[in-house]
Amino acid sequence: MLPQHQGDGVRERHPAVTIVLGQPEHEPVRANTERPVGLRPHIERAFEATNVTIDFAGFSGETLYNAIQETLDKVRIGRLTPESIRVRVLISDMTAPMAIPCRAEDQADDPGIRARALRITDRSIHALTDAVQELADLGLVKTATIEVRVHNAAPLFKLFIINEQEAFFGFYPVVEHTVSVDGKPMAIYDAMGKDAILFPFTPSDEDTSNDALYVEQARAWFDSMWGTISREYAS
Template sequence: MSLDPDDPRAPYQQVSSALRAQILTKKFQPGEQLPSGPELAKHYGVARMTVSKALKILQDEGLIVTRQGSGSFVRERTERPVGLRPHLEQAFTEQQVTIDFAGFSSETLHNAMQEPLDKVRSGRLTPESISVRLLLPDTSASMAVPVLVDELEDDPALRNRARDIALTNAGGILHSVEVLAELGLIQTASVQVKVHRASSLFKLYILNRTEAFFGFYPLREKSVPIDGESKTFYDVTGKDTTLFRHTAGPDDASMGSQYVQQAQMWFDSVWQTIAYERAK
């Protein structure tokens, strides 16, 4: 099986997507060992390094575990949180795509959106509209995190660093979505950003008002050079967040439906009351 030469995605992304689909559809059963690296490289007609990068993606998503000297195995309980990416891509199969995010910087969302947006560019996904709302912390005032380890002291340089990370990723999402509208690939595009005076200690994604993903940010001690000075501080680590998925079903009284309803109600209430546009 060779890869699609017309697919604009990198080969390792195509391989990870193919393997992900086989895992989620149970063609590879929980606990089953995947073919070896050389076998996968031969099967897809790619280099061993390409396979390694593809497997790393699946490992980061929690779909597989890799055991030194033994190979890669489908995680025994694939019903556990498996990451945002495959569900986000599924959300783009709808005509009206809505994404609401509340969290620290939207970095994970920015990265996860690239694959479905690439598929929109190539015509593999054809939504009519994309609407994104980002609810982020206001970094212009003191925050619970990031904060210096020494006496939990506030440091404007740390907040400026957090601001730059958030602006970079929000700007990346805005540009990627607006380009699709400029090219005429979608009819309407909207990316809005608001901030609020609270530190984000959790992240929330709501996709198409029917799926909610919630996770707590673990706090870690970090040391990084800022303006030539090493800073040791506590910060959130979004890449270590385990997401729990809740889906609205046909029964409005089900636990999943109620969770999505309440999550959407919370997001809308904050967005409409205490959230405001970031000062330029």
Template sequence: MSLDPDDPRPPYQQVAASLRAAILTRKFAPGDKLPSQMELGRHYGVARMTVQQALRILKDEGLIVSRQGSGVFARARTEKPIGLRPHIERAFEQPHVEIDFSGYTAETLHGIIAEPLDKIRSGRLTPQSIRIRMLLSDMNRPLSLPIRTDGDVEASGPVRQRMADISARHAGAIEATVEELCDLGLVPECSIETRLHGSSPLFKVYIVNKTDAFFGYYPVVKHDVRIGGKKQAIYDPMGKDAVLFQRTDDGDPDSTDSQFVTQTRQWFDSVWNTIATPKQP
């Protein structure tokens, strides 16, 4: 397929328009790998440099993502929810697994990594190392969220204790499972740690293998929970309603995606190494 010689647009813009249409009409579904630059050059009858210019336009529009050593992939537009599970599962297929999580509780993370950890136990996955860091809000402090709807921070201690128990249950289960895999010799090297800080949970962040960052805001909702057997109306950040936005480090330090991942990693490390304190056993 050659380009239209009567089209006044430069060839790279024509190539970008053609690929854009293919992605938006789902000829390339989210996650599909695009042909190589050489193949696209032959397909459109243009030089590789022209293809590179076209791909940069699509990358800036958020329609594609480049992964070093793997190629270029179509992805969903950023206003659509991103499925975290396949990215986490893919990370566990690598020799070294690194996950940094910051958020309200570790409930979602616990659910997502349960299957990969089971596959390690059964021998279907064999990573050489696992490193997980969980950065959670300290519910023993008088935080602004979660809170009773009357706004009484001090009287909201039982509300925070309820979430502290949920958080400890899921974070503890992740820690125990990973440590067991290491003790059994199924994973040669393991490092898992939880640290707490005094900020209210307003958003969640996942950083997977240092290259993929997922970010989502917690919507604050009003709902009833049971405290001591009685219903209590509270304002609560709802993690299950958080829409995640993904950015991938594509190896170009000047790209928006790479800068987002770099800044997210720096933010996580800055909190982890300063105001966060190790969780007490």
């Protein structure tokens, strides 16, 4: 299990329903960072399809790795048998200055803060890449690809698009906390993914909400970012 980054995660399901102004009512999906049980069943069900696609946009990809690793294990032992897997990951480029993470004292960029975030991202991306590519290397699926691209926008939300049919979205709250930077404690403003509530958008034939439109627009946004201002991730 990877070390848990405070900037990427979900919590246990909460009994209350959160209402977002301007959106239909959705019960938030919450799960502990180590056990993202709210998202995992949707990902596992997606792997029952012949061709699996997962698009993720967010901070480090740690939530995606934690949510998908158990499902990949089930492919490895033959309980799930997709023919192809395609994963696309769109994350912020921590080698470039951006609004967050930053020093809390003066809200200024700090290379040490970004280097810390980059190390966390590298661990998540490498683990995710190895886990997906291993399935193709072992001949368990016909094709398995993972592509990672970065952009210069600050990480303000996380988005999952599963098999182009379901979407899960959550805002990253910006909070102040103290971390170790170059061996010294430093107060920073950071995107706190563990406090992000994921809202599901899962259209159905009887659906009268805006879920289908949301998924369509989420896919269009992801593709526009992917094809314009993002670039290949270089670890």
